[in-house]
Amino acid sequence: MTVQRADARRNYARILAVAEEEVAAHGVDASLEQIARTAGVGSATVRRHFPSRAALLNAVFSERVEALCARARELTEAADARAALLEWLGALTTYAASARGLADALVQDGRMDDPDHVNACSTKLGGAVEPLLERAARAGAVAPGVTVTDLVTLVTGIALATEHHTDPNAEAHRLLGLTVAGLSPRG
Known part of the structure; x- marks a missing residue:
């Protein structure tokens, strides 16, 4: 079992919180790039935590x-x-x-x-x-x-x-x- 670094856990939590808001506002077509920008991370960080939209x-x-x-x-x-x-x-x-x-x-x-x-x-x-x-x-x-x-x-x-x-x-x-x-x- 891999233990996530503290910054990775914070990024995950921040991305998920922003994604919840974006999906609530825009549905399943919420922009992954907008989620990354709002969360203050790069698109690659979003994809590292969530490899697909699903x-x-x-x-x-x-x-x-x-x-x-x-x-x-x-x-x-x-x-x-x-x-x-x-x-x-x-x-x-x-x-x-x-x-x-x-x-x-x-x-x-x-x-x-x-x-x-x-x-x-x-x-x-x-x-x-x-x-x-x-x-x-x-x-x-x-x-x-x-x-x-x-x-x-x-x-x-x-x-x-x-x-x-x-x-x-x-x-x-x-x-x-x-x-x-x-x-x-x-x-």
């Missing part, structure tokens, strides 16, 4: 994604499998609608079920929510064939569609509720 985005979203994964694990033993899954989808929707760039990050590298195009955020979320989805499916609370990819794609689509709405979080939750309820009244 690595930088995974680091930017890591803490929140871990919190979503922890919440999924907590909900796995909930008495009502449907309610647990919907609560987690609501938490994902809140985060995706409020963290500009997360939805893009989840879909930019391709589908979660394509092993050649998976990013770390998608992999972690998928692994965490799979037990919730399986329980809901066994309870008959989810239509047969619904996958984790379907759920994450649905939420990311809603987040992308509501990104420029005056209240993206409220609109995203309204659309998620509409999706869960379905379009047609039950007769």
